[in-house]
Amino acid sequence: MQSINKRFNLKGLHLLLSVVWKTSPFVFVTVLLVTLANTALQFIPVLMPKIIIDELMGQCRNSILARDIALFVAVSLGLNVFTMALQYYINTKNLEITKEFNLKIGSKLLTMDYEYTESPAALDKKEQAYQAISASGGITSLLNTLISTISSLLSIAGLIYILSTLNYLIIGIIVLIILINTLLQRKTRNIQYSFWHKLIPVNREYNYFYRTILDFNFGKDIRLYNIKDLLLQKSKQNMKKTVDNMMELTNKKSLYACVTEIAVLVQQGVIYGYMAYKVLNNSINIGSFTMYVSAVYKLSQNINLIIGYIINLSQSLLYLNAFVEFINLPNQKQRTGQPVKLTNPYQLKLVNVSFKYPAAEQYTLHNVSLTLNSGDRLSVVGMNGSGKTTLIKLITRLYDPTEGEILLNGVNIKNYDYTEYLDLFSVVFQDFRFLAASLKDNITVGQGCKERTHLLETLSKVNLHEKIEGFVNQEDTMLYKIFDEQGVDLSGGESQRLAIARALYKDAPIVILDEPTAALDPLSEYHLYSHFNDLTANKTAIYISHRLSSCKFCDTIAVFQRGQLIEKGSHEELMACSSGIYREMFNAQAKQYVI
Structure with missing residues (x-):
């Protein structure tokens, strides 16, 4: 286990040094x-008292005393100013280094396999990675600890040389006491790391509820359903878990700290007593006594410090190990492959596809075979939980099938270049999201803004053109008021139409709409359906909806139940089946409208 931790610590150290080098060599x-400079400052309080006392006890020359004191003051002042200036530069660069680490996390989140975003274990690693940057003072503390460690090592070497002129036994006593204290500090650090690791899921849960409280999108639900009490209760429960763990940690740390203080007092009593004996026997003078006392104090202090630094450094690198583990999470999907050369006609085919989510016991989809030819319009229907959205995730390679294969023109989609394959799809999911950016940026994101006429044509197709033209800044109007007081908040239906506009603007050959009219009013829904063929002209369309009237616009309807494809055909064909599930669902909806 220790060798594993050592390897990861070295990885963390290598990562830290490489980021520092990239930021500023x-x-x-x-x-x-x-x-x-810090090392030099360690020896001034050791040597200065001896020189001054020797002069006072000897010839007591005022000019020499004044010169020595002025020299010590000037050197101390100069070194301190020099150190502060350099430390300011390091702290400034530390901000850049910390941002670089944050960018690495952001880059990983944007490029890792989608399945990690739905994995609690991966989300815990992400939380650990974020905390690794701030744990024990963060990256700034880590770099400063490195500086202090090297400085203390140099100081210890010099102080040991000074004390060796008196008695090596003193060094042995100091080292023995400090080794005892080291074991106690190590135990304290291990307890602290265990406490930090145990609180990761607790903190993630607390942060979720805290962000929910601050999220204005939950404002209406919180008030209308009185969710306030539940949110506060959950937050208090998480705080109680944290406090209980901290009390346990504090009690153990206090016990170890008490034993450490006793050991230090014993050390000081023995050493000071020995040096007082040497003075009484005229083995050393008062100036040397002062120097040795200061050297003992400094040596003890530096050994304690360096052990603490090494433990802190090891602990920080152990935290940083969590960061390394996260950014090194392997992508299971093959990302490179043959280029996608889509020519008409093309065919997308699912062959005996089954899928079960990681750690799930049951299959979400089972043995699904389905063929979609270029230009087809497929409607996917079924009860909630029947696997419709999962089917879309598989077709778009957010997940790969557990069994079976998906073929594009006879080639397994895993063998295509991942990015090029994703470019084939324009998708509107139920839980679409927008950025706090301009309306134009939200529509053209990832595509680059083409001619404005193309943007306006797209907005017209979803009946948003007049709405956006009415804004002062038109398509440059900011969405949401997070960064701009003149930003706009669109209604649910308008947001859904904007999501459809984004999908259409991408102009991909395959369009997938998952519940595209759920938030639309009847007139907007009619407008969308009546222009359905125009919206998807020369494209392949997959359409998921609970409103079965939309199925009449599609060539083929696939009916799913409990993860299986149980019916397939046109609207007329499925309605002709007197015992069919689709016919039963359609008539149940139609009956409500007739009543």
Whole structure:
């Protein structure tokens, strides 16, 4: 286990150094200079008292005393100012380095397999990665700890040399006491890391409820359904778990801290007693006594510090290991492959496709075979939970089938270049999202803005042209008021039409609409249906809807039940089947309208 942790710690250290080098190679030079300056500052309070006391006890020359004191003050002041200037530069670069680490997390979130976004284990790793940047002071603390560690090592070497002129036994006593304290500190750090690791899922849950409280989109539901009490209760439960764990941690740390203090007092009593004995026997003078006392204090302090630094460094790198694990989460999907050369006619075919979500026991889809030819309009219907949206996730390669295969022109879609394959689809999911950016950016995102006439034509197709033309900034109007007080909040139906506009603007050969009219009023729905063929002209369309009247616009209807394809045919063919599920569902809806 230790070798594994060591390997990951080295990975974390390598990552840290590589990011520092990328941000500014000069940081390494600055670190070296700060280290040397800090080391020099360690010896001034050790040597200065001896020199001054020796002069006072000897010839007591005022000019020499004044010169020595002025020299020590000037050197101390100069080194401190020099160190502060360099430390300011390092802290400035630390901000850039921290941002670089945040960008690495963002980049990973944008490129990792979609299935990780629905995996609690992967989400915990993401939370650990974010906390790794801020744990124990974050990246800034980590770099400063490196500087302090090197500085303390150099100081210890010099102080050991000074004390060796008195007695090596003193060094042995100091090292023994510090080794005892080290074991106690290590236990404390292990407890602290275990506490941090245990709180990851608790913090993730707390952050979710906290973000929900701050999310204005939940405002109406919170008030109308009195969700306030539930949210506060959940938050309090999470806080109680955190407090209970912190109390346990504090109690154990306090016990170890008490033992550490006792050991230090014993060390000081023995060493100071020995040096007082040497003075009484005239083995050393008062100036040397002062120097040795300061050296003992500094050595003890630096050894304690360096052990603490090493433990902190190891602990921080252990936290950083969580960051490394997250950004190194392997993508299971094959990303590279043969280019997609889509020529008409083309065919998308599912062959005995079955799928079950990771860690799930039951299949969401089972043994589905379906063929979609270029230009076809397919309607997918079924009860909630029948696997309709999962089917779309498989076709668009957000997930890969557990069994079976999906073929495009006879080639398994896994063998195509992943990015090129995704370019074939314009999709509107039920849970679509928009950015707090301009309306134009939300429609043209990822495509680049073509001619304005093309954008306006797209808006006209979804009956949004007049609405957006009425805004002062028209298509440059900001969506939401997060960054702009003049931003707009669209209604549910308008947002859904904007999502459809984004899909149409992409102009991909295959259009997939998942419940596209759920938030539309009857007139807008009629407008969409009546222009359905125009919207999907020369394209292949897959249409998911609970409103079965939309199926009349499609060539083929696929009926799903409990993850299986149980019926397939045109509206007329399925209505002709007296015992069919589709006929039963259609008549049940039609009956409500007739009544």
